[in-house]
Amino acid sequence: MAEAARRLTALAQQVLGTPLPVRLRAWDRSESSGPPGTPGSPGTPVLVIRRRRALRRMLWKPGELGLARAWVAGDIDIEGDLYQALDLLAGHLWEREEDTARRSGPAALVHALRDPVLRAAGRELLRLAGPWPPPAPPREEARTGGGPLHTVRRDKRAISHHYDVGNTFYERVLGPSMVYSCAYWPGPDATLEDAQHAKLGLVCRKLALAPGQRLLDVGCGWGSMVLHAAREYGVHAVGITLSGEQAVYARKRVAEAGLADRVEIRVQDYREVRDGPYDALCSIGMAEHVGSERYAEYAHELHCLLRPGGRLLNHQIARRPLADEADYRVDEFIDRYVFPDGELAPLGRTVTQLEAAGFEVRDVEALREHYALTLRQWVANLETHWEEAVRLTSPGRARVWRLYMAACALSFERNRLGVNQVLAVRTPETGAAGMPLRTRDWR
Incomplete structure (x- = not known):
């Protein structure tokens, strides 16, 4: 049964502590209807997770970088008004990165699994994400060569x-x-x-x-x-x-x-x-x-x-x-x-x-x-x-x-x-x- 969208929506609410403010469509073509009270639920922007590997990217690099890699690679997308979607999501995803920005890779997963509230959600996300490791970052990612800044x-x-x-x-x-x-x-x-x-x-x-x-x-x-x-x-x-x-x-x-x-x-x-x-x-x-x-x-x-x-x-x-x-x-x-x-x-x-x-x-x-x-x-x-x-x-x-x-x-x-x-x-x-x-x- 195609139900990835429903499971992901429930997990997102568990992790974020609040309903996901947009509708969600998953790689198996399942789609959530959006939480009650969202502005014009049928017309609410849709967050599309095109490929399971998007979850691996986001779990490997929690916060903005994982989302960015998934977006650039085309693993996630927005259908509908992009400005409205970004506005709705800003306080739920991007502005939470201060809690996770210093943790990445396996260390971030270990931290999440130690949290009693997130443990079950983390295990479910790992199952949905598919085999590890995540794919390489998109080629559009900058490579400045290291060394001192601003030479x-x-x-x-x-x-x-x-x-x-x-x-x-x-x-x-x-x-x-x-x-x-x-x-x-x-x-x-x-x-x-x-x-x-x-x-x-x-x-x-x-x-x-x-x-x-x-x-x-x-x-x-x-x-x-x-x-x-x-x-x-x-x-x-x-x-x-x-x-x-x-x-x-x-x-x-x-x-x-x-x-x-x-x-x-x-x-x-x-x-x-x-x-x-x-x-x-x-x-x-x-x-x-x-x-x-x-x-x-x-x-x-x-x-x-x-x-x-x-x-x-x-x-x-x-x-x-x-x-x-x-x-x-x-x-x-x-x-x-x-x-x-x-x-x-x-x-x-x-x-x-x-x-x-x-x-x-x-x-x-x-x-x-x-x-x-x-x-x-x-x-x-x-x-x-x-x-x-x-x-x-x-x-x-x-x-x-x-x-x-x-x-x-x-x-x-x-x-x-x-x-x-x-x-x-x-x-x-x-x-x-x-x-x-x-x-x-x-x-």
């Missing part, structure tokens, strides 16, 4: 994992703007292109760019910012990236725009730039890759690259502060499949470290809701071009991008994540920062 070499490997997956793939996801950071929406009905154009203009106005100035874009991506600044504001711009594929694409765009005399694209680490000073610096969606151990160095290097009176626009995702910052753990799914070695910091720490490097912070603007809108549009673009995206990369890679962008959209909407533009100045000893009395005139 130039390791950072380059980490950046390559995320960005060197094909420029055409990113064209389908990001749209014609090729901007991979939070847009600035004039309204919810604006187009993504309009919102990204507005963001680039906002950055340029905050930096007070003027013809003839030198701009350094740290983490320039596919070149959209330096192109916009050179074309619209007449600056001489240098964009640096660690992604070879991005650099090739950006240089082609520069040549096609006829701006090769004013825009230079380099494959270069921020620690290797030696041709300062610049009149203005921007770092848009790059500082998340720097790491807490290197952030003071990052801030110091940028300060040294600016002329006195020059401005820095640092656009960076922030997490909520913790009561004890020692409890911070990098998200395992993001670390293994999305942004290897990436770290998020609270806004307050970022401001403190910029000030410690000698910057005067003059303005902070929160764009949290703007990023949620941006991510939802990227997810829609990916879903529209799904078959092509799979062909351009792999089924697992496309699944990674869909899950991480949808989950991040919810995190911004629920105030679990924020994103901020911090405008800072290398103020001269005279104190003349060159800032307007009304700093929000750039609106």
